[in-house]
Amino acid sequence: MTKSELIARIAERNPHLFQRDVERIVSTIFDQISAALTRGDRVELRGFGAFSVKHRDSRIGRNPRTGEAVEVSEKTVPYFKTGKQLRDLLNDSPSHDQPISSPDTLS
Amino acid sequence: MSSTMTRAQLIESIYQEVGLSRNESAELLEMVLGEMSSALVRAETVKISSFGSFSVRQKGERIGRNPKTGDEVPIIPRKVLVFRPSQLLKARIRGEDVSGIKLDVDAVPTSAPRSFSSET
Numbered sequence: 001m002t003k004s005e006l007i008a009r010i011a012e013r014n015p016h017l018f019q020r021d022v023e024r025i026v027s028t029i030f031d032q033i034s035a036a037l038t039r040g041d042r043v044e045l046r047g048f049g050a051f052s053v054k055h056r057d058s059r060i061g062r063n064p065r066t067g068e069a070v071e072v073s074e075k076t077v078p079y080f081k082t083g084k085q086l087r088d089l090l091n092d093s094p095s096h097d098q099p100i101s102s103p104d105t106l107s
Numbered sequence: 108m109s110s111t112m113t114r115a116q117l118i119e120s121i122y123q124e125v126g127l128s129r130n131e132s133a134e135l136l137e138m139v140l141g142e143m144s145s146a147l148v149r150a151e152t153v154k155i156s157s158f159g160s161f162s163v164r165q166k167g168e169r170i171g172r173n174p175k176t177g178d179e180v181p182i183i184p185r186k187v188l189v190f191r192p193s194q195l196l197k198a199r200i201r202g203e204d205v206s207g208i209k210l211d212v213d214a215v216p217t218s219a220p221r222s223f224s225s226e227t
Contacts, residue, residue, distance in 0.1 A: 001146040003155045009142050010135065021125050025135050028124045029117055030158040036112040038199050043112040048140045049188070053200055076200050078159070080190030089148050090163060090186040 003030075037078050047085035054079045147188060159192040 001009075003026065011022040033043050033051055043051040053076050061072040082090075114136060121132035143153050143161065152162040163186050171182040198205045 001143070001151050001153045003158075006139065006142055006146075006153070006155075010138055013138065014135070017127075021127075022135075024125050025121050025127075025132075026139060028120050029136065029139055030155055032112070032117055032120045034158060034196055034199060036116075037196070038202075040109045041112055042109065045114060045117075045140060048144065049190075051190075076202075078190075078192040078196055078200050080161075080188075082188040086144055086147070086188065089144060090188060 040076075045083065047083045049083040049086060050081050052079050052081070053077065155193075157193055157195045159190055159196055161188060161190050163187070164189050 007019070007022050007026050010026065011017065011019045014022065036043050037051055037053050040053055056075050056077060058074040059072050060069050062069055114133070117136055118129060118132045121127065121135060122129050125132070127135070146153050147161060147163055150163050152160055154160040166185055166187055168184045169182050171180050172178065173180055192200075195205055
């Protein structure tokens with residue numbers, strides 16, 4: 001599913017809205033999430049998941065082809081953690097049946 | 108000081124941008140998240156250009172350990188959701204000038220087939 005397919009699907013379910021308004025709604029959602037992450041904020045959508053930014057310190061990496069050591073500078077990267085409800089939906093089983101398999105307990 | 112954005116702020120943004128009622132804005136946000144979730148449950152990849160892509164990976168069974176007791180526990184095979192941010196989103200977060208990056212950069216690079224699980 002692409003963004004345009006997502007927009008088409010939402011437009012189909014909302015015949016009273018103009019397609020361009022649906023486009024603006026969908027774009028607003030992702031633009032606002034991006035803007036929040038750019039500010040360093042977290043975005044928490046209970047049931048779906050949470051977006052956050054993680055700081056990575058600089059480290060010595062290696063060029064996998066030549067084996068040469070290179071310094072990888074510090075950076076901030078976006079991160080997404082799947083919400084419990086969506087994780088359960090993907091595995092269609094309630095998570096209390098398998099407590100230890102939860103990634104939280106094994107990180 | 109970092110803060111947390113929730114549905115409330117996104118609903119407010121939709122309300123201000125499009126002028127729908129707050130109730131309808133809330134319903135549309137839920138619909139968007141719901142359609143994305145359903146696609147993922149159908150094992151479809153969801154690609155949002157200039158934002159990133161969400162895909163589902165099947166993880167095999169492995170032996171894990173209870174970190175508290177040290178007991179070995181089998182971890183059953185399961186599906187995990189992986190989010191790969193687009194180059195544009197990564198650049199924005201690094202604070203780079205992104206005006207030169209074209210907006211339709213695909214979230215999935217053609218050269219690197221590997222992807223990282225969001226839980227590692």
